[in-house]
Amino acid sequence: MTRSFVNWSGSLAFTPAEHAEPRDEDEVCALVRHARETGTTIRPVGSGHSSSPLVRTDGILVSLDRLSGMVSGDGHRVSVWAGTKLRTLGEGLFDGGLAMDNLGDVDYQSIAGATATGTHGTGLGFGNLSTQIAAVRLVTGAGETLDISPADNPELLPAARLSLGALGVVTRVTLDVQPHFELHRVSWCAHVDWTLDHLAELQHTNRNMDFYWYPRSDQTQVRVMNRVDETPTGPPFTPARVPDSAPLGAPRDSQVGPTHRTIPRHRELRFEEIEYMLPSEAFPACFAEVRRRIRDRHRRVAGWRVLVRSIAPDDIWLSNAYGRPTVTIACLQNVSLPYEEYFRDMEAVFRQYGGRPHWGKKHWLTARELRPLYPRWDDFQAVRRRLDPDGVFLTPDLARLLEEA
Structure with missing residues (x-):
């Protein structure tokens, strides 16, 4: 089946060669093996909320919408299918007397998409949503299922908890949860x-x-x-x-x-967004410069607000909060207004203060600029090549992010 894809904000549109909606893991494995055998790429997609081109492919686009719902749970951990939307997950946990520890600002993302891109909420004591992952099950570039947990392939967990879909198609995640509050x-x-x-x-x-x-x-x-x-x-x-x-x-x-x-907020109006994660100690000077530039250069077009949040440090290799307490600055812009000149100017400020871009939002960095920002960058690349040696998941957009020219 072929049909065009348009993301939530409308800024990303493309037509893959095939659009697939597998009903189970076996069908996911078959799709990946087919892509590998035919030399094409395959990319998973959740709700399409991201405004970065992580899912763009001229090969097979795999929607995980049919892989939705609870798999199992024991009161402290629950396993859910990757396509489960955060709103549905929240209601399901609530019905069972449970809750996630923290959430992001919106709830129409899928759990796999949100964690794969580093979606986060706010609070000095809370990491991004990926830190709540206890285990991952994915289909590798060879078309085989792989369990990653403290008991199975534990060395891969710091890579798999936030992977941009570059290690494989995540089919289920196991989350640490707690009693309802x-x-x-x-x-x-x-x-x-x-x-x-x-x-x-x-x-x-x-x-x-x-x-x-x-x-x-x-x-x-x-x-x-x-x-x-x-x-x-x-x-x-x-x-x-x-x-x-x-x-x-x-x-x-x-x-x-x-x-x-x-925690989540309902959004009627659609917008573009750039967000950078900054070392906490750099926030005051960075925000002062952001404020100065917006007032001096962009006030005429900057019709929307600027959001400031905090994230606790973690040890996930591609996490934007890896190894440091983090404060984030996000600039939002209505989709009907120009954004690129404004966002690029903000990106220059964020980079000056050691910022790391949000993987799911607008930015213009490539592997050359990204690699120095992540101490375990090379370790992640080694895992990626191990699980996807033929580059089944490596589209040109993903290659620009992960492979230096």
């Missing part, structure tokens, strides 16, 4: 200077904290979240009110609910 989300508006002055305090005294900066008004929307069964770590914050020092007193928004209904 509820969060209280509170948000309010404040001038950006107040938010920056109180940023460290807000980050350290709340479970989750992020903020949007609106360049045209210099206002921010601050969001904090805390478990209703726990008290944050110190005054002046409680789960039910805004800090006493906040300039606008009453909260703009307040909601209590389970994580999968409280």
